[in-house]
Amino acid sequence: MILSTGRQSRFKSSQSTLRGGTTQNASHVRGAPEQPRPRNPPSYRQIFRLFWDSLKNLVGLARSDALREAYRTNPEEVIAALVGLIAITAIFGYAIVLIFTYFYAEQFTRFPEPIAQALRRALYYSNYAPDPQRALKYYQKALDLCNEMNLDPFSDEVMGIRIQIAAWLEKLESYENAAKTLEALLADCRRWVQVMEKEVKEGTAPKTLLDPQNLDEVTETLWGKRTRILAKSVAISVKLADLYSDEHMREDELAHERLVWAVETGLGELRRRTAEGLKKGEGVWMSSEELGGALEALGHSYEAKSQFHLALPLFFRALQLCKEPCHIAVLMNNIATSFAQHPLLAIGDAPVDGLMEQPKEAATAAEQRASYLAAARRWASNANQHATEPQGDKRTAECDEACAVSLANLGDIASLTGDLTRARRMFEQAIAMSKKIGFEAGITQAEGGLRALSQSGPVAVAA
Secondary structure, eight states, X not given: OOOOOOOOOOOOXXXXXXXXXXXXXXXXXXXXXXXXXXXXXXXXXXXXXXXXXXXXXXXXXXXXHHHHHHXXXXXXXXXXXXXXXXXXXXXXXXXXXXXXXXHTSHHHHTSOHHHHHHHHHHHIIIIISOXXXXXXXXXXXXXXXXXXXXXXXXXXXXXXXXXXXXHHHHHTTOHHHHHHHXXXXXXXXXXXXXXXXXXXXXXXXXXXHHSOSOGGGOSOOHHHHHHHHHHHHHHHHHHHHHHHTSTTTOOHHHHXXXXXXXHHHHHHHHHHHHHHOOOTTOOOOOOHHHHHHHHHHHHHXXXXXXXXXXXXXXXXXXXXXXXXXXXXXXXXXXXXXXXXXXOOOOTTTSTTGGGSSSOSSOOOHHHHHHHHHHHHHHHHHHHHHHHHSOOGGGOOHHHHHHHHHHHXXXXXXHHHTTOHHHHHHHHHHHXXXXXXXXXXXXXXXXXXXXXXXXXXXXXXXXX
């Protein structure tokens, strides 16, 4: 089996931050275990008053006659006691700063105070005094207040509450409920986009928001809002694919569907903008890193289904978008892997046939196979070169691992072509480098290749 390196997802998601969703009811999350009910979190005023009283007591103690008398009698013990008290006071003060920074941070002040208070309590019962029932109660209260106060359900702030709930549920290992929460948000976002596009087509969309005369007069145009919600939808869909593919769920078909939708939507929006041009206030679309990460994830999904001919175009497109030197080597390894395990199809049926150095007329199965293996060897060599080049700050652990994987892949490819001497040399180099950097996957792959050489000659490629 050729080792496909680096299934690191490069898609940046706002999964764990309060940045955006609708007021979808979260009450479907049930069954959290009952726990002893902790006290309510102290208010900032209570904490400050306690700290101030402690500080005044410390100052009063320092001025007392009893302390001066004790100092004359046992100066060392008094000094040690004062140092201890000062240290405790300093730690207490630092804790207050941390609490204030966390619970009164900008992520809360963007909300009206009643909503911010509910969110502070939700996070308190999520992280500081874990109580799932009470945390859920306050998350739900925050969403209900958003409804009552007429906050835009598709603002980043409100959508972020729902995303935070999903992240919290995932942390509790309630994967199914986390997925349900994100699915509900995704459905709402897609519905909004569909309604907006229908209104634009029918000419019923508000012209002041669709095509404002002065962009400074509006916070966000309809096209700008569409961009934001559609990009959020793609991010949620990729996150759902990650959840569904988790070992605790193993919903591989659902994961694949979400990735297909994310990639088709991302590329489709690029094509629309190219054909129609930018609308007023539409703003930029997904970054190269975000879109490349979605393409790469879908490529790995096709790999898992042994559909290497479908994975290849996705890796190629992700490579075109990639700007990180070390990750370029990772993608090249993935391309080499897919070529080495490419199925034999009729000429013209494989998406990459146009890139192959073989005649368009019918080729034998052996000629086809040799062509795919030659391409795999070229891409593995390219991966090795690109993984070796970055130095200094540009070189990361990803480069070292990609280099080790490329050596193991070159060993597998040499074995498949019958060059057993070269295969053994590549495997030994891969083992040496993997041990040097502590890369267990590389060691396992290369040692497996060496065992296959010793036992039965060339290694077999998994179907």
